[in-house]
Amino acid sequence: METNYTEEERYFRAQKRVEEIKKFYEHLTVYVLVNPIVIVVNLMTSPGYLYFIWSLLGWGMAVVLHGLKVFNFAPFFDKDWENKKISEFMENERQSKNTWE
Template identity: 70%
Template sequence: MTDKNHLEGERYYHAQKRVKELREFYEHLTVFVLVNPIVIVVNIMTSPGYLWFLWCLMGWGMAIVLHGLKVFNLPPFFNKKWEERKIREILEKESNQKNWE
């Protein structure tokens, strides 16, 4: 019974962590969508000759994309397969070092 409770607790913890990650991403996206129109208006009203808001949109937009890739497990680099491969690599390296001692 204890193993079953432990597994359920672990599953609940992972689900709770996943929901938190999703919520944080959607909060980040919401702030991006709500703040950038204000930034655009301020730029147009104060210095219409130079559209600096584009730099804000691009920088923050890249951050949103990277955040989304991470949250939805779509990163082109440093994903779970990479982590598992590195763990095996490190364990093998340590194992080989111990064999030489």
Template identity: 65%
Template sequence: MEKDFTETVRYFDAQKKVKEIRGFYEHLTVYALCNPIVIVVNYMTSPEYLWWIWSVMGWGIAIVLHGLKVFSLPPFFNKKWEEKKIREILEKENQQRLENSHGNRFK
């Protein structure tokens, strides 16, 4: 029974990871298809100011961050950080419960 449960959990984790990877590639595809349009619109409407650079750079940063997250390469906010934060929150909640339960006894 335990083995079936862990296999099911592993399957759903893998399925979630595949959806995240697919989402990244969809994001990357939209980026690659839209930016040439943005560039053309810039040159047609206001060629004296190349504002398309800001759009490409800003969106490019978002693509890089998305890729780092999906492929588990982020320098911050990784699984270790998440687990640490979860422990901190649970400890804080436990501390508050203890304080509330002790406070209620003495009132």
């Protein structure tokens, strides 16, 4: 199923894609800049309890998932999965509508 997009539609799709990539790099930059501060504050205030690990792991997983989504490398919940689920829900709705009639 190939769609013929106009030049303007292709431009807006490309613009949206660039914006998504830009937001990912902003997210990554904040992660890289803030976590060293969290580590230093942790080590200076309570070196016996290394709570910065939770920030690194939790936020790190969010950055990785964001990157997978932006660069279309998600091994799950990709476009094929979305289309399959949409078709499934539409079929279920169509069947339930037919049983009521």
